Amino acid sequence: MTALFSLAWASLLNRKGSVILTLVAVALSVALFLGVEKARSGAREGFGNTISGTDLIVGAPTGSVNLLLYSVFRMGGATAEVTWPTYQKIAAREDVAWTVPIALGDSHRGYRVMGTSLDYFEHYRFGGGQSLAFAEGQPFGDLFDAVIGSEVARDLGYALETPVTLSHGLGSADLGSGHENRPFRVAGILKPTGTPVDRTVHVSLPAITAIHVGWETGAKNPLADTIPENMIRSFDLTPKTVTAIFVGLKRKGTLLTTRRAINTNRGEPLMAIIPGEALAELWNVTSVAERALLAVSAFVIAVGLVSILTSILSSLNERRREMSILRATGARPHHIFFLLVLEAGLIGFLGAGLGILLVHGLLAVLAPLLQAQYGVAFGMGGPGLVDFAVLGVVTAASLLIGAVPALTAMQRSLADGLSVRL
Amino acid sequence: MSGHVIDIEGLTFAWKQGPQILDIPAFRLDAGERVFLRGPSGSGKSTLLGLIAGVLAPQVGTIRVLGEDMAALSPPRRDHLRADHVGVIFQMFNLVPYLSVTGNVLLPLRFSPARRRAAGSDAAGEARRLLTRLGLEDEELLKRRVSDLSVGQQQRVAAARALIGAPELVIADEPTSALDTDARDRFIALLSEEVTRSGASLLFVSHDARLAPLFTRAVDLAAINRAGVSA
Numbered sequence: 001m002t003a004l005f006s007l008a009w010a011s012l013l014n015r016k017g018s019v020i021l022t023l024v025a026v027a028l029s030v031a032l033f034l035g036v037e038k039a040r041s042g043a044r045e046g047f048g049n050t051i052s053g054t055d056l057i058v059g060a061p062t063g064s065v066n067l068l069l070y071s072v073f074r075m076g077g078a079t080a081e082v083t084w085p086t087y088q089k090i091a092a093r094e095d096v097a098w099t100v101p102i103a104l105g106d107s108h109r110g111y112r113v114m115g116t117s118l119d120y121f122e123h124y125r126f127g128g129g130q131s132l133a134f135a136e137g138q139p140f141g142d143l144f145d146a147v148i149g150s151e152v153a154r155d156l157g158y159a160l161e162t163p164v165t166l167s168h169g170l171g172s173a174d175l176g177s178g179h180e181n182r183p184f185r186v187a188g189i190l191k192p193t194g195t196p197v198d199r200t201v202h203v204s205l206p207a208i209t210a211i212h213v214g215w216e217t218g219a220k221n222p223l224a225d226t227i228p229e230n231m232i233r234s235f236d237l238t239p240k241t242v243t244a245i246f247v248g249l250k251r252k253g254t255l256l257t258t259r260r261a262i263n264t265n266r267g268e269p270l271m272a273i274i275p276g277e278a279l280a281e282l283w284n285v286t287s288v289a290e291r292a293l294l295a296v297s298a299f300v301i302a303v304g305l306v307s308i309l310t311s312i313l314s315s316l317n318e319r320r321r322e323m324s325i326l327r328a329t330g331a332r333p334h335h336i337f338f339l340l341v342l343e344a345g346l347i348g349f350l351g352a353g354l355g356i357l358l359v360h361g362l363l364a365v366l367a368p369l370l371q372a373q374y375g376v377a378f379g380m381g382g383p384g385l386v387d388f389a390v391l392g393v394v395t396a397a398s399l400l401i402g403a404v405p406a407l408t409a410m411q412r413s414l415a416d417g418l419s420v421r422l
Numbered sequence: 423m424s425g426h427v428i429d430i431e432g433l434t435f436a437w438k439q440g441p442q443i444l445d446i447p448a449f450r451l452d453a454g455e456r457v458f459l460r461g462p463s464g465s466g467k468s469t470l471l472g473l474i475a476g477v478l479a480p481q482v483g484t485i486r487v488l489g490e491d492m493a494a495l496s497p498p499r500r501d502h503l504r505a506d507h508v509g510v511i512f513q514m515f516n517l518v519p520y521l522s523v524t525g526n527v528l529l530p531l532r533f534s535p536a537r538r539r540a541a542g543s544d545a546a547g548e549a550r551r552l553l554t555r556l557g558l559e560d561e562e563l564l565k566r567r568v569s570d571l572s573v574g575q576q577q578r579v580a581a582a583r584a585l586i587g588a589p590e591l592v593i594a595d596e597p598t599s600a601l602d603t604d605a606r607d608r609f610i611a612l613l614s615e616e617v618t619r620s621g622a623s624l625l626f627v628s629h630d631a632r633l634a635p636l637f638t639r640a641v642d643l644a645a646i647n648r649a650g651v652s653a
Contacts (some may be wrong), residue, residue: 001530007521014520021446321515327477329503329513329583330533332498 004335008342015315019347022311026351027358028341029304033157033199033297034359037386041289047283050195053125057253058082058090058262059244061271065285069091070245072103074112074196078104082239086268090245095258097250098123101242106166106179111152113166113201115208115239121147125250126195136160136186140204144235145187151198152188164201166211166244168220179211181225182232188347193399204236247272305397308347312340312405323413333410340406341399348398356383424488426450427510427623428592430473432483434649435469439510443469445482447648449641455588456614456624461643467627470643471595474625475508476500488590505534507517509584513596517578518567523558524549526568527582530589537587545586552582556612557617574605585620592617594626598633610636640651 012019023058051072059067060080068077091099100123103115121132121139137160140147146164158164164184184203192198209233214221249258262272323336331339360383428451435444443466461467472478476492477500485492488507494498499589504510509530517526527549531538541548553564556578568576577597584592594613598606610626610633617624623630626637634640 007532010520010525037529322518325512325516325518326529328475328504328510329530330501330537332501332505332533335533 004339004342006268007165008339008346010340012343012346018228018311018315019119022307023349025307026304026348026394027354027399029300030352030355030390031295031358031362033294033301033354034387034390035362036293036297038325038359038363039361040294041386044283046194048276048279049127050279051124051126052129053123053248054246054275055249055252056247056259056262056272057244057275057278058247058270058272060268064271064273064278067244067271067273068275068282070198071102072113072275073247073257074104074200077403078243081243082245082270083268084239085276086265086270087242088243090247090270091260093261095249095250095254098248100124100246101205101239102244102246103205103239103241104243106168106211108152108164108201109156111149111156111195111199111201113203113208114311115203115205115242117205118340120202120246124197124246126193126197130193132193132197133191135189135191137186138201139185140207142187143204143207143210143237144182144184145203145207147188147190147202148186148201149190149198149202152190152201154187155219158186159188160186160189166201166217182229205239205242209237209239210235241320283406301394304351305348305401306395308344308398309352309404310342311347313408314404316405316409319409320412320416323409324416327416332416336413337403337406337410340409341402344402344405345395345399348401349391349395356387356391360387363418424451426486427453427455427488428625429486429489430483431485433473433480433485434482435466435473435478435480437469442649444473444647445456446470446646449624449626449646451591453623454618454621456617456638457626458637458640459625459627460629460631460634460640461627461647462629463644466647467643468595471593471627474591475510475593476504481551502534502638503627505530506536507590509586509589509592510578511584511592511597513595516583516598517571517576519567519569521568523553523564523566523568523571524581527553527586528580529583534587537584537589537602540587549582549586552585552616553579555616557608558582567584570595573600574609577601577609578612581609581616585616585622587619590622591625592622594624597626598628599630605621606633607636617638 015097051156057067057071059071059078060082062079066076067078070078077248090096098118098119100120102120104112117337119138126132130162134147134167135150137147148158148164162185164186165182166179166184168179184207190197213227213232213235214225245260250253259272259274262270326336326339327333428449429450430446432448433444433446434442436442459467469478473480474487476487476495479497479500480493489501490503492503495503503527512526518529523531524546528545531541538545544594549646552558558578558653563571563575570578571579577600580597584621589604593611597610597613601609614624614636624637
């Protein structure tokens with residue numbers, strides 16, 4: 001076999017031009033597949049990293065995925081809220097260590113605004129236990145202070161002390177019917193987290209109440225803007241409702257009983273979800289699209305493999321003479337067969353290897369950019385299990401596919417014998 | 423062992439649905455002989471060589487090569503016999519384009535452990551020795567791509583390849599038809615010398631009757647083949 005291996009190698013070198021083209025086709029197809037796979041696993045990881053350390057998320061009854069989407073991913077909206085007394089009841093439970101209430105519903109130039117307490121900066125965790133950290137400034141101290149995520153700061157060009165006016169509702173356009181009479185100032189800018197926190201404007205809960213003074217009917221009272229700021233500051237700004245509550249427990253062991261207790265709360269109906277569970281559920285929903293993408297890129301690999309077949313088949317005619325020389329010098333039909341199978345396998349192996357190098361090279365260069373620009377985290381690090389699996393599968397498939405031209409060549413060489421007419 | 427390197431008796435052969443092209447009552451080639459077999463193209467020479475080399479199987483009659491009845495051997499056994507005991511030189515385009523000169527000479531050793539053993543531990547040295555004897559001693563020449571060699575040089579490389587590992591039988595199929603007279607005579611002289619030195623037998627096929635005196639015996643294919651297909 002080693003004799004054949006060096007023959008196959010020399011034969012490939014002799015046809016560098018077409019072999020390199022085939023290699024590139026295989027390499028690109030493998031790179032595409034692995035790129036999709038890395039983006040997928042990166043997205044999955046980023047997904048799971050969005051929230052950690054929170055044992056339960058509590059909100060008004062809805063779907064668990066929906067609650068997760070609006071409370072953690074700032075997507076969609078709540079149809080109902082949790083009243084303040086009920087929040088206080090949960091916060092006072094003896095098995096609860098901490099709570100972070102959040103109020104959603106307003107936006108700033110397309111970015112969600114979230115009202116919360118100072119506990120948020122202490123207890124919210126992401127990416128396997130990392131705390132939020134400030135790049136500049138500090139948590140909100142004044143009623144009209146805002147803390148913005150890194151992406152908000154970067155995209156809108158905001159620095160500390162920049163005035164910020166909020167809009168009522170979630171529209172990205174400023175419709176003029178907003179809270180422009182109650183400007184905030186940027187008090188702090190968070191460091192990048194790669195989570196929806198980066199795209200959030202954080203204010204205090206009383207601030208949310210304050211900007212809605214005069215909105216009690218659901219629409220803006222024409223007189224709302226006439227109420228002076230110092231008067232608002234003197235109001236009782238305790239919120240009437242919150243959108244959701246992040247809950248940390250004293251002991252993880254009580255997780256299920258606490259959840260059941262909240263879910264079966266008498267009086268106001270509530271729903272408590274375990275973030276990890278809801279994330280898995282959400283992932284199941286999105287994984288259909290992701291699998292489709294993976295399937296498409298797998299087909300691209302198949303196309304790459306077919307190009308190996310084409311390249312070898314088309315070389316067979318001009319190599320007829322070579323085959324009969326090999327036969328005359330003692331090569332058995334199976335030598336001819338394995339020579340061509342080996343050539344196909346070598347192209348597959350080298351092409352896949354090249355593709356893996358390509359993907360890792362590109363990722364090394366582009367991943368930081370993509371992460372910064374789009375918040376897409378790729379599965380990083382050196383070649384992993386997936387890469388070796390792809391290398392193995394592509395090589396095996398090329399060997400198999402090589403059997404087609406190999407059989408043709410073998411049969412031909414038997415028919416040709418020693419006398420190939422040129 | 424019958425003692426003959428080639429021993430043909432009552433051999434007939436026809437391609438599928440074609441006329442009979444070989445009908446040879448008897449033909450023998452003994453050890454150490456250098457036989458010239460004359461036949462015009464289309465006289466069934468290539469078919470006969472295919473039968474002797476074992477890539478074709480005889481239909482009627484017997485053909486023994488080194489005592490082995492080719493009809494009784496399976497195709498793989500015939501392949502083994504050829505790999506171990508027969509060197510072949512073609513008319514043209516004898517060399518594998520992607521191997522070096524030495525790589526081409528060493529090619530039979532890849533497929534035959536017996537010839538690998540016969541060539542000794544320094545196979546590359548043996549190849550160089552054969553090439554030198556055949557007049558290809560120039561180191562520069564050996565480094566060139568085989569397609570850059572002249573036809574005469576290519577044929578000498580092919581001769582070295584046929585001789586390496588000391589096969590008992592060397593078959594040459596019109597190896598000189600692309601050479602001019604000088605190169606042709608020199609090639610035959612060198613080949614004969616090396617065949618004699620290694621103790622092999624030579625079956626040299628050509629349409630050119632003028633070559634006959636250069637061999638120990640000359641046979642006209644038309645004289646031994648009753649099928650008598652005319653060119």
